[in-house]
Amino acid sequence: MESLERLAGLLRRHATVEGLQRTAIPGVSVVRSGALTMPMPVVYEPTLCLIAQGRKQVMLGTTAYVYHPAKYLIASVDLPVTGSVIEASEEAPYLSLVLDLDMAELSDLALRHPLADEADAAPSSGIVLNDTTPALLDAAVRLVGLLDTPDDIEALSPLVVREILYRLLTCPGNGLVRQMAKANSRLNQIARAIAWLREHYNEPFRIDDLADIAGMGRSTFHAHFKAVTSMSPLEFRTQLRLQEARRLMVAEAMDAAGAGYRVGYESPSQFSRDYARMFGMPPAKDAGRLRGSAETAAR
Template identity: 70%
Template sequence: MTALSTLVDLISRHAADDGLHSTAIPGVSLARAAAPTVAMPVVYEPTLCLIAQGRKRVIAGGRSFVYDAASYLVASIDIPVMGSVIEASEREPYLCLVLDLDMTALSDLALRHPAPADRSAVPAAGIELNDTSPELFEAAVRLARLLDTPQHIDELAPLAVREILYRLLTGSGHGVLRQLANADSRLRQIAKAIAWLRGHYTEGCRIEDMAEVAGMSRSTFHTHFKAVTSMSPLAFRSQLRLQEAQRLMVAQAVDAAAAGYRVGYESPSQFSRDYRRLFGVPPAEDARRLRQEAPVALS
């Protein structure tokens, strides 16, 4: 069996049902879908998404990323996206290994294995696709195989995760990860501001507040924020608000007006306009549709 077919087998056995499944390995989840899914909002945190079978589309700030087993996705910041499985069937379901990025291990590896300095003042994008190498699949198989021998996870999983991070750092798409590992990089400064924003998005925070957290001037912050997220800071905040409002309406049956108010909107009409612009339909109609369809949560 090739590394890819072995990974398909491992994920199939440990994620027998559709959905996103946590595992006994810290920071590792497995995703499965036996059919294409509707686009659903989710906030990606720093993570690696390695597809073994099927295909997925992720939209962030108007940019579309379509990937499968030939390429992996890395999210380097907390970023709201719309994600949908676009290729999957009962016979060949979508299967994906999701790994949370360990910043301590990543930073240590970056110091041990330095690369030529990147002189670009522009931070890397918050989401990137890169070609998947055979070595990366082999490392992923070594990690996933530990699910068959849970007694070895505590000792061997950190080594397998470290190998995966090493493959990412030394592969062709290492730029974003090296910027993420560098505490002084523009990407890390933007990531710090985004983390603050996720805790304050229901408030009337200003761009100046976010820029101060990032340690940048207002104009510099706005430029670098858009380079990383493909969104302006205020558009990013709006998407966080609207995704949370959708969750409140679907999961807690909160009515549209109350949901808009709870996420920071003072005007119901403005909430409805922004919601329709992002999701394509009015909030109450969208909530009814999603409750009926009962979408499967996937990374």
């Protein structure tokens, strides 16, 4: 409890703006929210999310993951999710530490510290929740505490980050992290296909081509892809397309037809149907609402 209070105090001091804020420590961000937030789509890259105060819900497909100070979240591959802060107030804001997971460091640690009963199991969901341990929390406090002594960051932050990765690898129930660390694991085979989809989401593709990229047979690939992402490859691509279309309309003021075409839709009506299904309203109306909210917040 003392370590959790110390982490919350550090985050309260260094998370000076609403939302995600990069820090001087490479790969480390802090998050603050003084209010509940609407569900917002985002792509989670391989990440540790450790909450010091508040509560958040992430939807991957139709599966909800709720995490809080007693449970941290690991995202193992690039995943399009919808996230919302579900417990926060100005007096007790949502406070979180986000650490990008370094695959090279994880792999080196897994080689140096193998588990006796380690096996390459079939991948489960690409997101896992696990218990926050005192050792992990203590390391997180020391990592964020380096923001108070910036001259120490270059020398000490790699050591503390490596300790955190070691804690993740050796925590009971973290088989997913072990799979992330193994280059030839089923999870990393799926990750190769996901990386290709993220780069080519606006192009047509065949499932057989994705299976070849992953080095799997078609049926095996489809089963493992859905286990990791909770979606089929086509559903995954649709989410990527719609998230990018929304960004284009809000950030670059592109019209709905142009945004749909840019992300790979040939039919404006199909784009509108898919968009309304995901975001709850037609594209132009949703984009106008979001632009209006941003302008109001800026005043």
